[in-house]
Amino acid sequence: MEREAFEKLSLEHIDAVYRMALQLAKHPEEASDLVQETYLKALRSAERFEERGGGIRSWLFTILHNTFYSRVKREARGPTAVEEFYEADERETAPHEAPPAWDLRSLDWEHVDDRLKKAIFELSEEHREVLLLWGVEGMKYREIADVTGVPIGTVMSRLHRARKTLADSLEEMTAELGWSDAADEVGRNS
Protein backbone atom coordinates (compact mmCIF):
# COMPACT_ATOMS: atom_id res chain seq x y z
CA MET A 1 0.00 0.00 0.00
CA GLU A 2 1.31 3.48 -0.83
CA ARG A 3 2.22 5.65 2.16
CA GLU A 4 -0.34 8.30 1.33
CA ALA A 5 -3.16 5.79 1.06
CA PHE A 6 -2.06 4.12 4.27
CA GLU A 7 -1.76 7.46 6.03
CA LYS A 8 -5.27 8.47 5.00
CA LEU A 9 -6.78 5.13 6.01
CA SER A 10 -4.98 4.80 9.32
CA LEU A 11 -5.21 8.38 10.55
CA GLU A 12 -8.99 8.17 10.51
CA HIS A 13 -8.62 6.19 13.71
CA ILE A 14 -6.08 8.36 15.49
CA ASP A 15 -8.56 9.53 18.12
CA ALA A 16 -9.50 5.97 19.01
CA VAL A 17 -5.86 4.87 19.11
CA TYR A 18 -4.86 7.85 21.25
CA ARG A 19 -7.80 7.23 23.58
CA MET A 20 -6.66 3.68 24.20
CA ALA A 21 -3.01 4.72 24.51
CA LEU A 22 -3.97 7.27 27.14
CA GLN A 23 -5.83 4.66 29.14
CA LEU A 24 -2.85 2.34 29.01
CA ALA A 25 -0.12 4.89 29.61
CA LYS A 26 -2.13 7.28 31.81
CA HIS A 27 0.05 10.22 30.75
CA PRO A 28 -0.69 12.34 27.66
CA GLU A 29 2.93 12.68 26.59
CA GLU A 30 3.62 9.00 26.92
CA ALA A 31 0.36 8.26 25.12
CA SER A 32 1.36 10.52 22.22
CA ASP A 33 4.72 8.81 22.05
CA LEU A 34 3.07 5.41 22.09
CA VAL A 35 0.72 6.43 19.29
CA GLN A 36 3.58 7.67 17.13
CA GLU A 37 5.48 4.45 17.60
CA THR A 38 2.33 2.47 16.81
CA TYR A 39 1.74 4.30 13.57
CA LEU A 40 5.33 3.94 12.44
CA LYS A 41 5.27 0.22 13.16
CA ALA A 42 1.97 -0.01 11.32
CA LEU A 43 3.41 1.78 8.30
CA ARG A 44 6.45 -0.49 8.21
CA SER A 45 4.29 -3.59 8.26
CA ALA A 46 1.46 -2.30 6.11
CA GLU A 47 1.80 -5.18 3.69
CA ARG A 48 0.99 -7.58 6.54
CA PHE A 49 -2.24 -5.72 7.16
CA GLU A 50 -3.19 -6.06 3.51
CA GLU A 51 -2.47 -9.80 3.56
CA ARG A 52 -4.38 -10.35 6.78
CA GLY A 53 -7.44 -8.43 5.74
CA GLY A 54 -9.91 -7.27 8.35
CA GLY A 55 -10.35 -3.85 9.92
CA ILE A 56 -7.46 -1.45 10.22
CA ARG A 57 -8.69 -0.19 13.56
CA SER A 58 -8.34 -3.62 15.19
CA TRP A 59 -4.95 -3.98 13.62
CA LEU A 60 -3.77 -0.64 14.99
CA PHE A 61 -5.03 -1.61 18.45
CA THR A 62 -3.11 -4.86 18.23
CA ILE A 63 0.10 -3.02 17.42
CA LEU A 64 -0.60 -0.52 20.20
CA HIS A 65 -1.20 -3.33 22.67
CA ASN A 66 2.02 -5.10 21.73
CA THR A 67 4.01 -1.86 21.74
CA PHE A 68 2.75 -0.87 25.19
CA TYR A 69 3.49 -4.21 26.81
CA SER A 70 6.91 -4.41 25.10
CA ARG A 71 7.74 -1.09 26.71
CA VAL A 72 6.49 -2.32 30.06
CA LYS A 73 8.73 -5.35 29.77
CA ARG A 74 11.71 -3.20 28.81
CA GLU A 75 11.14 -0.80 31.66
CA ALA A 76 10.35 -3.44 34.26
CA ARG A 77 12.55 -3.13 37.32
CA GLY A 78 12.51 -6.81 38.08
CA PRO A 79 10.88 -10.12 37.28
CA THR A 80 8.03 -9.47 39.68
CA ALA A 81 6.81 -6.47 37.70
CA VAL A 82 6.97 -8.37 34.44
CA GLU A 83 5.05 -11.28 35.86
CA GLU A 84 2.32 -8.97 37.05
CA PHE A 85 1.65 -8.09 33.44
CA TYR A 86 2.36 -11.40 31.77
CA GLU A 87 0.76 -13.74 34.24
CA ALA A 88 -2.30 -14.89 32.37
CA ASP A 89 -5.57 -14.60 34.16
CA GLU A 90 -6.65 -18.13 33.42
CA ARG A 91 -7.22 -18.61 37.13
CA GLU A 92 -9.44 -15.55 37.22
CA THR A 93 -13.07 -16.48 36.83
CA ALA A 94 -15.94 -14.32 35.78
CA PRO A 95 -18.24 -13.21 38.56
CA HIS A 96 -21.10 -15.64 38.99
CA GLU A 97 -23.56 -13.16 40.43
CA ALA A 98 -26.18 -11.77 38.12
CA PRO A 99 -25.99 -8.09 37.23
CA PRO A 100 -28.10 -5.71 39.29
CA ALA A 101 -31.67 -5.10 38.24
CA TRP A 102 -32.00 -1.43 39.11
CA ASP A 103 -32.50 1.19 36.45
CA LEU A 104 -29.15 2.78 35.71
CA ARG A 105 -30.86 5.40 33.59
CA SER A 106 -32.41 6.85 36.71
CA LEU A 107 -29.00 8.05 37.88
CA ASP A 108 -27.64 11.51 37.22
CA TRP A 109 -25.33 11.58 34.18
CA GLU A 110 -22.67 13.75 35.69
CA HIS A 111 -22.29 11.68 38.85
CA VAL A 112 -22.22 8.46 36.88
CA ASP A 113 -19.62 9.73 34.42
CA ASP A 114 -17.31 10.90 37.17
CA ARG A 115 -17.67 7.72 39.19
CA LEU A 116 -17.18 5.52 36.16
CA LYS A 117 -14.06 7.41 35.11
CA LYS A 118 -12.63 6.98 38.58
CA ALA A 119 -13.51 3.30 38.74
CA ILE A 120 -12.09 2.67 35.27
CA PHE A 121 -8.89 4.50 36.15
CA GLU A 122 -8.45 2.24 39.17
CA LEU A 123 -8.76 -0.97 37.16
CA SER A 124 -5.64 -2.86 36.21
CA GLU A 125 -4.32 -2.24 32.67
CA GLU A 126 -5.60 -5.63 31.46
CA HIS A 127 -9.12 -5.04 32.77
CA ARG A 128 -9.21 -1.45 31.60
CA GLU A 129 -8.06 -2.38 28.12
CA VAL A 130 -10.73 -5.03 27.51
CA LEU A 131 -13.40 -2.82 29.06
CA LEU A 132 -12.60 0.05 26.71
CA LEU A 133 -12.32 -2.15 23.65
CA TRP A 134 -15.77 -3.48 24.55
CA GLY A 135 -17.44 -0.31 25.78
CA VAL A 136 -15.96 2.49 23.70
CA GLU A 137 -14.83 0.71 20.57
CA GLY A 138 -17.79 -1.67 20.50
CA MET A 139 -15.71 -4.75 19.82
CA LYS A 140 -16.92 -8.33 20.09
CA TYR A 141 -15.18 -10.81 22.39
CA ARG A 142 -13.38 -12.47 19.48
CA GLU A 143 -12.01 -9.14 18.23
CA ILE A 144 -10.81 -8.24 21.71
CA ALA A 145 -9.10 -11.60 21.99
CA ASP A 146 -7.34 -10.99 18.66
CA VAL A 147 -6.15 -7.55 19.75
CA THR A 148 -4.94 -8.57 23.20
CA GLY A 149 -3.61 -11.97 22.21
CA VAL A 150 -5.33 -13.81 25.08
CA PRO A 151 -7.91 -16.60 24.90
CA ILE A 152 -11.51 -15.56 24.50
CA GLY A 153 -12.34 -17.07 27.88
CA THR A 154 -9.78 -14.76 29.48
CA VAL A 155 -11.31 -11.79 27.69
CA MET A 156 -14.72 -12.72 29.05
CA SER A 157 -13.42 -13.20 32.59
CA ARG A 158 -11.61 -9.86 32.59
CA LEU A 159 -14.50 -8.05 31.00
CA HIS A 160 -17.12 -9.45 33.30
CA ARG A 161 -14.93 -8.77 36.32
CA ALA A 162 -14.38 -5.18 35.20
CA ARG A 163 -18.11 -4.65 34.72
CA LYS A 164 -18.88 -6.10 38.11
CA THR A 165 -16.36 -3.66 39.61
CA LEU A 166 -18.08 -0.75 37.90
CA ALA A 167 -21.52 -1.93 38.95
CA ASP A 168 -20.33 -2.27 42.56
CA SER A 169 -18.88 1.21 42.42
CA LEU A 170 -22.15 2.64 41.17
CA GLU A 171 -24.08 0.82 43.90
CA GLU A 172 -21.75 2.35 46.48
CA MET A 173 -22.38 5.73 44.95
CA THR A 174 -26.15 5.40 45.22
CA ALA A 175 -25.78 4.44 48.87
CA GLU A 176 -23.38 7.33 49.57
CA LEU A 177 -25.67 9.84 47.93
CA GLY A 178 -28.73 8.42 49.64
CA TRP A 179 -30.62 7.83 46.41
CA SER A 180 -33.25 5.69 48.06
CA ASP A 181 -34.98 4.28 44.99
CA ALA A 182 -31.89 2.66 43.54
CA ALA A 183 -30.58 1.75 46.98
CA ASP A 184 -33.85 0.03 47.89
CA GLU A 185 -33.70 -1.91 44.64
CA VAL A 186 -30.17 -2.92 45.49
CA GLY A 187 -31.35 -4.14 48.88
CA ARG A 188 -34.11 -6.20 47.35
CA ASN A 189 -31.71 -7.82 44.90
CA SER A 190 -28.78 -8.53 47.23
Added chain:
Amino acid sequence: MPVNPSEGELLRMAADGELTPELQASMDGRDQQSDAPRVEFERELRRRVQNAMQDVAAPEGLRDAIRRAMVEDDAGTVATPLGDTTSPSFWAGVQRFAAVAAVLLVCASLIVVAALQTRPEHAIPTEQFTQITSFVTEQHQRACSTADDEDSRFIAREDQEIADLAEHKLDGLPPVLAFSISAMRDSGYRFVGMKGCGVPGNGASVHALFRPEDDTRKPVSLFVQQDTAELDLSKSACYFADCKVTGKRSIVVWRRDGFVYYLFSHDEAGLKTGQKAFGVPDAEKPL
Protein backbone atom coordinates in the same frame (compact mmCIF):
# COMPACT_ATOMS: atom_id res chain seq x y z
CA MET B 1 -16.95 -19.61 25.08
CA PRO B 2 -18.04 -21.22 28.36
CA VAL B 3 -20.18 -24.29 27.82
CA ASN B 4 -22.07 -23.94 31.09
CA PRO B 5 -21.87 -20.26 31.93
CA SER B 6 -22.93 -18.98 35.30
CA GLU B 7 -26.00 -16.81 35.57
CA GLY B 8 -23.90 -13.66 35.58
CA GLU B 9 -21.95 -14.74 32.49
CA LEU B 10 -25.11 -15.72 30.63
CA LEU B 11 -26.86 -12.43 31.30
CA ARG B 12 -23.82 -10.35 30.34
CA MET B 13 -23.36 -12.37 27.15
CA ALA B 14 -27.04 -11.80 26.37
CA ALA B 15 -26.58 -8.06 26.86
CA ASP B 16 -23.57 -8.14 24.54
CA GLY B 17 -25.29 -10.11 21.79
CA GLU B 18 -22.72 -12.90 22.19
CA LEU B 19 -25.01 -15.87 22.87
CA THR B 20 -24.53 -18.97 20.77
CA PRO B 21 -27.75 -20.60 19.52
CA GLU B 22 -27.48 -23.16 22.33
CA LEU B 23 -27.05 -20.52 24.98
CA GLN B 24 -29.85 -18.48 23.48
CA ALA B 25 -32.09 -21.50 23.96
CA SER B 26 -31.02 -21.59 27.64
CA MET B 27 -31.80 -17.92 27.91
CA ASP B 28 -35.23 -18.36 26.35
CA GLY B 29 -36.11 -20.89 29.02
CA ARG B 30 -35.45 -18.47 31.86
CA ASP B 31 -37.68 -16.00 33.71
CA GLN B 32 -37.73 -13.09 31.26
CA GLN B 33 -39.29 -10.71 33.76
CA SER B 34 -36.41 -11.19 36.13
CA ASP B 35 -33.73 -11.15 33.42
CA ALA B 36 -34.87 -8.15 31.39
CA PRO B 37 -33.85 -5.40 33.85
CA ARG B 38 -30.50 -7.06 34.47
CA VAL B 39 -29.74 -7.32 30.78
CA GLU B 40 -30.82 -3.69 30.36
CA PHE B 41 -28.55 -2.68 33.24
CA GLU B 42 -25.56 -4.14 31.42
CA ARG B 43 -26.53 -2.48 28.14
CA GLU B 44 -26.95 0.86 29.86
CA LEU B 45 -23.63 0.38 31.63
CA ARG B 46 -21.98 -0.10 28.26
CA ARG B 47 -23.57 3.10 26.99
CA ARG B 48 -22.42 4.96 30.08
CA VAL B 49 -18.87 3.69 29.73
CA GLN B 50 -18.86 4.84 26.13
CA ASN B 51 -20.27 8.22 27.06
CA ALA B 52 -17.81 8.69 29.90
CA MET B 53 -14.72 7.62 27.99
CA GLN B 54 -15.20 8.44 24.33
CA ASP B 55 -14.76 12.17 24.54
CA VAL B 56 -11.03 12.13 24.10
CA ALA B 57 -9.39 13.37 20.94
CA ALA B 58 -5.78 13.14 19.92
CA PRO B 59 -3.96 16.34 20.84
CA GLU B 60 -3.44 19.01 18.26
CA GLY B 61 -0.27 18.44 16.37
CA LEU B 62 -0.08 14.69 16.92
CA ARG B 63 -1.58 13.95 13.54
CA ASP B 64 0.93 16.25 11.83
CA ALA B 65 3.78 14.80 13.86
CA ILE B 66 2.83 11.31 12.72
CA ARG B 67 2.61 12.42 9.11
CA ARG B 68 6.07 13.96 9.32
CA ALA B 69 7.44 10.83 10.94
CA MET B 70 5.84 8.71 8.21
CA VAL B 71 7.41 10.85 5.48
CA GLU B 72 10.83 10.62 7.07
CA ASP B 73 10.47 6.91 7.67
CA ASP B 74 9.27 6.32 4.15
CA ALA B 75 12.19 8.30 2.80
CA GLY B 76 14.53 6.13 4.83
CA THR B 77 12.90 2.93 3.57
CA VAL B 78 13.17 4.07 -0.04
CA ALA B 79 16.95 4.46 0.38
CA THR B 80 17.61 0.72 0.93
CA PRO B 81 18.37 -0.50 -2.61
CA LEU B 82 22.14 -0.48 -1.97
CA GLY B 83 21.84 -3.89 -0.42
CA ASP B 84 20.13 -5.98 2.14
CA THR B 85 22.85 -5.69 4.76
CA THR B 86 22.27 -5.98 8.42
CA SER B 87 24.54 -3.09 9.25
CA PRO B 88 23.95 0.26 7.62
CA SER B 89 26.64 1.35 5.15
CA PHE B 90 28.06 4.87 4.95
CA TRP B 91 26.57 5.46 1.51
CA ALA B 92 23.17 4.21 2.61
CA GLY B 93 23.35 6.82 5.36
CA VAL B 94 24.24 9.56 2.87
CA GLN B 95 21.41 8.54 0.56
CA ARG B 96 18.95 8.51 3.43
CA PHE B 97 20.07 11.99 4.54
CA ALA B 98 19.74 13.28 1.00
CA ALA B 99 16.26 11.76 0.66
CA VAL B 100 15.12 13.29 3.94
CA ALA B 101 16.64 16.65 3.02
CA ALA B 102 14.83 16.55 -0.32
CA VAL B 103 11.52 15.83 1.37
CA LEU B 104 12.03 18.62 3.87
CA LEU B 105 12.91 21.03 1.06
CA VAL B 106 9.72 20.11 -0.79
CA CYS B 107 7.69 20.55 2.39
CA ALA B 108 9.29 23.91 3.07
CA SER B 109 8.52 24.99 -0.50
CA LEU B 110 4.91 23.97 -0.10
CA ILE B 111 4.66 25.93 3.13
CA VAL B 112 6.08 29.02 1.42
CA VAL B 113 3.74 28.65 -1.52
CA ALA B 114 0.78 28.16 0.79
CA ALA B 115 1.76 31.24 2.78
CA LEU B 116 1.98 33.26 -0.41
CA GLN B 117 -1.44 32.00 -1.42
CA THR B 118 -3.24 33.70 1.45
CA ARG B 119 -6.96 33.31 1.84
CA PRO B 120 -7.96 36.90 2.40
CA GLU B 121 -11.43 36.21 1.13
CA HIS B 122 -11.97 33.47 3.72
CA ALA B 123 -13.38 33.93 7.16
CA ILE B 124 -11.01 31.96 9.36
CA PRO B 125 -7.28 31.23 9.33
CA THR B 126 -6.07 28.23 7.37
CA GLU B 127 -5.03 26.25 10.43
CA GLN B 128 -8.46 26.55 12.06
CA PHE B 129 -10.10 25.80 8.75
CA THR B 130 -8.06 22.63 8.27
CA GLN B 131 -8.58 21.38 11.80
CA ILE B 132 -12.32 21.92 11.77
CA THR B 133 -13.03 20.62 8.27
CA SER B 134 -10.82 17.56 8.80
CA PHE B 135 -12.52 16.76 12.08
CA VAL B 136 -16.11 17.02 10.89
CA THR B 137 -15.29 15.14 7.69
CA GLU B 138 -13.68 12.25 9.56
CA GLN B 139 -16.38 12.04 12.20
CA HIS B 140 -19.14 12.11 9.62
CA GLN B 141 -17.48 9.45 7.48
CA ARG B 142 -16.98 7.23 10.46
CA ALA B 143 -20.60 7.67 11.48
CA CYS B 144 -21.75 6.85 7.95
CA SER B 145 -20.35 3.36 8.20
CA THR B 146 -23.19 0.94 7.80
CA ALA B 147 -22.10 -1.12 10.79
CA ASP B 148 -24.77 -1.32 13.47
CA ASP B 149 -22.30 -0.55 16.20
CA GLU B 150 -21.59 2.83 14.66
CA ASP B 151 -25.22 3.86 15.10
CA SER B 152 -25.25 2.50 18.62
CA ARG B 153 -22.71 5.13 19.61
CA PHE B 154 -25.36 7.80 19.16
CA ILE B 155 -26.79 7.14 22.55
CA ALA B 156 -29.21 10.06 22.99
CA ARG B 157 -32.29 9.23 20.94
CA GLU B 158 -35.38 10.29 22.86
CA ASP B 159 -36.28 13.89 23.67
CA GLN B 160 -35.29 13.64 27.31
CA GLU B 161 -32.01 11.92 26.46
CA ILE B 162 -31.20 14.67 23.97
CA ALA B 163 -32.02 17.34 26.52
CA ASP B 164 -29.95 15.59 29.20
CA LEU B 165 -26.95 15.17 26.92
CA ALA B 166 -27.16 18.77 25.73
CA GLU B 167 -27.39 19.98 29.33
CA HIS B 168 -24.46 17.84 30.31
CA LYS B 169 -22.22 18.74 27.40
CA LEU B 170 -23.35 22.15 26.25
CA ASP B 171 -24.90 23.61 29.42
CA GLY B 172 -28.19 23.95 27.62
CA LEU B 173 -30.31 22.73 24.73
CA PRO B 174 -29.56 24.54 21.46
CA PRO B 175 -32.83 25.96 20.14
CA VAL B 176 -32.09 24.49 16.69
CA LEU B 177 -32.38 20.98 18.08
CA ALA B 178 -35.77 21.72 19.56
CA PHE B 179 -37.46 22.00 16.17
CA SER B 180 -35.08 20.59 13.59
CA ILE B 181 -35.46 16.88 14.28
CA SER B 182 -39.12 16.85 13.25
CA ALA B 183 -38.34 19.14 10.31
CA MET B 184 -35.69 16.70 9.10
CA ARG B 185 -38.07 13.78 9.61
CA ASP B 186 -40.69 15.53 7.50
CA SER B 187 -38.05 15.89 4.80
CA GLY B 188 -37.25 12.19 4.81
CA TYR B 189 -34.34 12.01 7.24
CA ARG B 190 -34.51 9.76 10.27
CA PHE B 191 -32.82 11.03 13.42
CA VAL B 192 -30.36 8.32 14.47
CA GLY B 193 -29.19 9.94 17.70
CA MET B 194 -26.73 12.29 19.29
CA LYS B 195 -23.42 11.84 21.11
CA GLY B 196 -20.63 13.87 22.57
CA CYS B 197 -17.66 14.66 20.36
CA GLY B 198 -14.61 16.91 20.25
CA VAL B 199 -14.84 19.58 17.56
CA PRO B 200 -11.51 21.47 17.70
CA GLY B 201 -11.71 24.55 19.89
CA ASN B 202 -12.48 25.39 23.48
CA GLY B 203 -16.22 24.78 23.36
CA ALA B 204 -17.73 21.37 24.14
CA SER B 205 -19.63 19.79 21.30
CA VAL B 206 -22.12 17.13 20.25
CA HIS B 207 -22.74 15.27 17.02
CA ALA B 208 -26.23 14.46 15.70
CA LEU B 209 -26.70 12.05 12.79
CA PHE B 210 -29.57 11.83 10.33
CA ARG B 211 -30.01 8.97 7.87
CA PRO B 212 -32.16 9.31 4.75
CA GLU B 213 -35.14 7.04 4.29
CA ASP B 214 -34.37 7.13 0.57
CA ASP B 215 -31.31 5.02 -0.34
CA THR B 216 -30.35 7.37 -3.14
CA ARG B 217 -29.57 10.12 -0.65
CA LYS B 218 -26.74 10.33 1.87
CA PRO B 219 -26.60 10.92 5.62
CA VAL B 220 -26.41 14.35 7.19
CA SER B 221 -24.46 15.28 10.31
CA LEU B 222 -24.98 18.27 12.54
CA PHE B 223 -22.24 19.21 14.99
CA VAL B 224 -23.12 21.74 17.68
CA GLN B 225 -20.42 23.46 19.68
CA GLN B 226 -20.51 25.99 22.50
CA ASP B 227 -19.62 29.36 21.02
CA THR B 228 -16.48 30.66 22.73
CA ALA B 229 -15.98 33.41 20.13
CA GLU B 230 -12.88 31.73 18.71
CA LEU B 231 -14.29 31.84 15.20
CA ASP B 232 -14.66 35.31 13.80
CA LEU B 233 -17.92 34.64 11.97
CA SER B 234 -20.84 36.93 11.41
CA LYS B 235 -24.13 35.75 12.93
CA SER B 236 -26.09 36.94 9.90
CA ALA B 237 -24.42 34.64 7.36
CA CYS B 238 -23.52 31.04 6.89
CA TYR B 239 -20.11 29.85 5.74
CA PHE B 240 -19.48 27.02 3.31
CA ALA B 241 -16.52 24.80 2.51
CA ASP B 242 -15.89 22.13 -0.06
CA CYS B 243 -14.94 18.56 0.73
CA LYS B 244 -11.28 17.96 -0.09
CA VAL B 245 -12.06 14.54 -1.55
CA THR B 246 -15.06 15.33 -3.74
CA GLY B 247 -14.48 19.04 -4.35
CA LYS B 248 -18.16 19.64 -3.72
CA ARG B 249 -19.76 21.80 -1.06
CA SER B 250 -20.09 19.61 1.99
CA ILE B 251 -19.85 21.85 5.04
CA VAL B 252 -21.99 24.77 6.17
CA VAL B 253 -21.16 26.66 9.39
CA TRP B 254 -23.14 29.31 11.25
CA ARG B 255 -23.35 30.95 14.67
CA ARG B 256 -26.53 31.52 16.65
CA ASP B 257 -27.85 31.58 20.22
CA GLY B 258 -24.47 30.92 21.81
CA PHE B 259 -23.61 27.94 19.63
CA VAL B 260 -21.66 27.25 16.47
CA TYR B 261 -23.26 24.76 14.11
CA TYR B 262 -21.49 22.62 11.51
CA LEU B 263 -23.66 20.89 8.95
CA PHE B 264 -22.06 18.14 6.88
CA SER B 265 -23.21 15.96 4.02
CA HIS B 266 -21.60 14.52 0.90
CA ASP B 267 -24.94 15.07 -0.77
CA GLU B 268 -25.68 18.66 -1.80
CA ALA B 269 -29.39 17.95 -1.66
CA GLY B 270 -29.00 16.71 1.92
CA LEU B 271 -27.05 19.82 2.77
CA LYS B 272 -29.80 22.05 1.38
CA THR B 273 -32.43 20.07 3.28
CA GLY B 274 -30.46 20.56 6.47
CA GLN B 275 -30.01 24.25 5.82
CA LYS B 276 -33.74 24.66 5.50
CA ALA B 277 -34.61 22.46 8.47
CA PHE B 278 -32.08 24.11 10.77
CA GLY B 279 -32.98 27.67 9.78
CA VAL B 280 -29.53 28.53 8.43
CA PRO B 281 -29.04 32.19 7.42
CA ASP B 282 -29.42 32.77 3.70
CA ALA B 283 -26.35 34.96 3.12
CA GLU B 284 -23.40 32.75 2.19
CA LYS B 285 -19.68 33.30 2.45
CA PRO B 286 -16.67 31.01 1.99
CA LEU B 287 -15.35 29.60 5.22
